Amino acid sequence: MFDNLSFNSNLCIVFEPQNILEMADIAEKVKSIIVEKLGVEASEVTPEASFTNDLGADSLDTVELIMEFEKEFNVSIPDDQAENIQTVGQAITYLEENAK
Amino acid sequence: MELKRVVVTGLGALTPIGNTVNEYWEGLSTGKSGCGLITKFDAEKFRTRFACELKNFSVEDFIPRQESRKMDPFTQYAIVASDEAIKDAGFDMEAINKNKVGVIWGSGIGGLKTFEDEMIYFGKGDGTPKINPFFIPKMIADSSSGQISIRNGFRGPNYVTVSACSSANNAIIDAFNYIRTGRINICVTGGSEAPVTIASVGGFTAMRAMSERNDDPATASRPYDVNRDGFVVGEGAGALILEEYEHAKARGAKIYAELIGGGFSSDAYHITAPHPEGYGALLSMIDALEDAQIKPEEVDYINTHGTSTPIGDPQELKAIVDCFGEHAYKMSISSTKSMTGHLLGGAGAVEAVASILAIQHQFVPPTINCKDLDPAIDQNLDLTLNQGKARKIDVALSNGFGFGGHNATVIFRKV
Numbered sequence: 001m002f003d004n005l006s007f008n009s010n011l012c013i014v015f016e017p018q019n020i021l022e023m024a025d026i027a028e029k030v031k032s033i034i035v036e037k038l039g040v041e042a043s044e045v046t047p048e049a050s051f052t053n054d055l056g057a058d059s060l061d062t063v064e065l066i067m068e069f070e071k072e073f074n075v076s077i078p079d080d081q082a083e084n085i086q087t088v089g090q091a092i093t094y095l096e097e098n099a100k
Numbered sequence: 101m102e103l104k105r106v107v108v109t110g111l112g113a114l115t116p117i118g119n120t121v122n123e124y125w126e127g128l129s130t131g132k133s134g135c136g137l138i139t140k141f142d143a144e145k146f147r148t149r150f151a152c153e154l155k156n157f158s159v160e161d162f163i164p165r166q167e168s169r170k171m172d173p174f175t176q177y178a179i180v181a182s183d184e185a186i187k188d189a190g191f192d193m194e195a196i197n198k199n200k201v202g203v204i205w206g207s208g209i210g211g212l213k214t215f216e217d218e219m220i221y222f223g224k225g226d227g228t229p230k231i232n233p234f235f236i237p238k239m240i241a242d243s244s245s246g247q248i249s250i251r252n253g254f255r256g257p258n259y260v261t262v263s264a265c266s267s268a269n270n271a272i273i274d275a276f277n278y279i280r281t282g283r284i285n286i287c288v289t290g291g292s293e294a295p296v297t298i299a300s301v302g303g304f305t306a307m308r309a310m311s312e313r314n315d316d317p318a319t320a321s322r323p324y325d326v327n328r329d330g331f332v333v334g335e336g337a338g339a340l341i342l343e344e345y346e347h348a349k350a351r352g353a354k355i356y357a358e359l360i361g362g363g364f365s366s367d368a369y370h371i372t373a374p375h376p377e378g379y380g381a382l383l384s385m386i387d388a389l390e391d392a393q394i395k396p397e398e399v400d401y402i403n404t405h406g407t408s409t410p411i412g413d414p415q416e417l418k419a420i421v422d423c424f425g426e427h428a429y430k431m432s433i434s435s436t437k438s439m440t441g442h443l444l445g446g447a448g449a450v451e452a453v454a455s456i457l458a459i460q461h462q463f464v465p466p467t468i469n470c471k472d473l474d475p476a477i478d479q480n481l482d483l484t485l486n487q488g489k490a491r492k493i494d495v496a497l498s499n500g501f502g503f504g505g506h507n508a509t510v511i512f513r514k515v
Contacts, residue, residue: 039166063233070230 026073026099027092033068034088037061047089055088065091073099103280107515108356109348110189110341112181112290113453115440116152116334120184124450125457127439128465129488133318134440135332140296147305150317151296152334152441170234171247172211173294173335177446178244179251181337182288186252189341190353191286193252200284202256203245204275206267206291208445208502210241210260213297248288256284264502265405266364267291268338268448272510273362275342285347290449292337301333307372309409321442322469323406323413323435324483331407334441338449340456357456357512360495361392367505374412374501378419381405381499384507385423392511394495396424399431399511401464401491403455403498406435407442414477416499421478432464432491434484439468448500452510455496459514463490 031045038055051057051065066082069075069091075098077085085091113120116134117127127134134152143149159168159176162183168176182203218235237243242260249258257278261270268291275287295301304310311330313320321332348355365387367380374380389396404416413435421428436454443450458464466488473479494514501507 039164060233060237067230067232 023096026095029072030069030088030092030095033072034065037065037068045088047087047092049088050086052086069095075099101281104282105345106276106279106342106359107345107348108340108359108456108512109343109353110185110187110339111356111453111456112183112185112188112337112339113450114154114157114177114181115336115338115443115450116154117439119154119157121188121453121457124453125461128436128454128457129461129463131466131468131486131488132439133321133468134334135317135320137317138296138301141298143301146301147312148301148310149314150320150332151301152321152332153296154336170238172214172238172243174207174209174211174292175238175244175247177292177294177335177337178205178290178339179247181290181292181339182248185290185339185341186288189343192351197285198253199255200286201254202275202278202284202287203248203254203258204261204271204278204287204289205245205248206261206269206271206445206449207241207244208262208264208267208293209295209300211239211243212300213294214238216297216299244292254288256287262445263506263508264504265442265444265447266500266502266506266508267445268452269362269498269500269508269510270364270506272340272342272359272448272452273364273508276359276362279342279344285344287342288339289342290337290339290452291446292449293444293446294335295333295444296335304333309372311408319469321408321438322471323404323408323438323467324474324477324485325470326472326474328408328410328413328474330409331437332441334443336440336443336450337446338451338453340449340452355515357459358515359510360394360513361388361511363388363391363509365507367507369505371505372503374415375505376415378415378422380505380507381416381419381501382422384509385419385497385499388497388509388511389423394511397427399424399427399495399497400493401455401458401496402431402433403451403458403496404433404435405499405501406467407437408435412501414474416501417477417481421481429480429482432482432484432489432493434465434467436465438466438470448498448508448510451498451500452512455498456512459493459496459512462493464488464493
């Protein structure tokens with residue numbers, strides 16, 4: 001129990017200085033997952049780009065993307081929130097706010 | 101109703117002894133073994149550590165990664181072989197009526213690798229089912245025929261036959277029936293399997309169905325040899341384009357052979373063991389001969405099911421003697437599984453291709469690795485041991501028998 005606590009407090013200490021770097025990391029990782037899974041060019045993966053309307057994803061691709069985000073960023077995205085993640089920018093924002 | 105004639109106008113092969121039809125025939129005619137140690141997973145603790153895997157095959161040479169990653173390997177193989185066959189048939193894709201083109205494929209298992217990977221991933225988790233949304237469409241056996249039709253826009257009948265190791269023969273016969281009854285003009289048929297996986301190799305060894313000759317894999321598939329100790333699993337695909345004869349003639353198509361008959365039967369005996377008297381095999385061959393309306397004496401070559409199992413091999417040969425009588429000793433017989441291994445649901449397809457190529461080249465591919473012919477086998481049969489040979493082949497028959505007691509036989513004739 002105490003080990004856990006000290007581990008968590010350590011995390012808090014390192015969190016702040018790396019915060020900005022981590023934000024950039026999240027955006028880059030999100031983009032690379034999208035490039036990998038949807039087979040699109042990195043230049044197409046703009047914040048405004050919609051998975052289904054602009055990047056050619058079908059409903060299964062979208063589900064898979066959400067699952068990849070969950071796996072990569074160690075988060076659990078509830079279905080009602082996943083429905084609101086329809087663009088690259090929405091994914092990045094959600095993960096920046098919720099990634100562990 | 102007058103039945104239409106059905107001919108073969110395209111071939112495709114992706115096999116452990118060659119990745120194209122030409123390479124496959126080169127391997128078949130020269131007696132090449134496709135067997136080697138398993139590279140697809142760590143088989144160190146398995147009773148059998150070898151298989152007939154594809155060589156120098158990279159799916160991305162054929163299908164972009166974004167598409168191929170949504171296909172199990174058995175579907176990838178189906179796409180590669182059917183692509184070759186469709187190209188070989190030389191269709192004008194704008195001119196043919198794609199609504200009258202079917203895809204009827206065979207697979208004994210389907211996407212086993214996909215199933216394993218997903219369940220292993222699940223097993224490593226905390227019980228939360230994070231199942232990939234492509235899991236089901238990748239795994240189900242009919243995804244192979246579905247993907248072929250999506251790729252080519254073929255909108256005729258589309259499904260997969262599942263009858264273990266006779267699956268592809270059943271697919272070919274179904275395709276044959278749709279064309280000869282006038283329902284469709286063309287059908288892409290054949291079969292594929294990707295069974296070099298932990299569940300498959302582990303499962304078949306648990307049944308003691310597979311050879312365990314780990315010290316000499318290249319000679320492990322040895323049908324009719326007294327020391328045979330089981331089949332060798334193989335992966336790959338075979339594809340045939342079946343086409344209504346007048347349709348093929350009208351477009352000036354190259355015709356390899358005519359498919360003249362298909363027969364089937366069930367052993368109604370045991371879930372894995374073949375009927376001890378080879379009765380199901382006999383019925384299947386008789387049914388095919390009747391369907392083809394030919395006399396037994398017209399058959400020149402039999403590509404046997406011949407898996408190299410102690411029980412199966414002699415029973416099929418007994419059935420051949422029972423079916424053909426004295427003529428059994430005049431025809432040529434061989435098991436090309438001695439070279440390719442056993443492609444399970446794809447076996448009938450690559451062996452149909454072998455039979456058609458045998459007709460085309462007037463050459464019998466050999467049964468390799470038979471050093472000491474089993475004394476329990478009729479010594480007067482011409483089993484084409486260890487070396488292929490030229491001979492007149494007008495009619496070739498190919499057998500496929502599957503766990504569950506399914507038997508299916510196809511007969512091709514020179515045109």
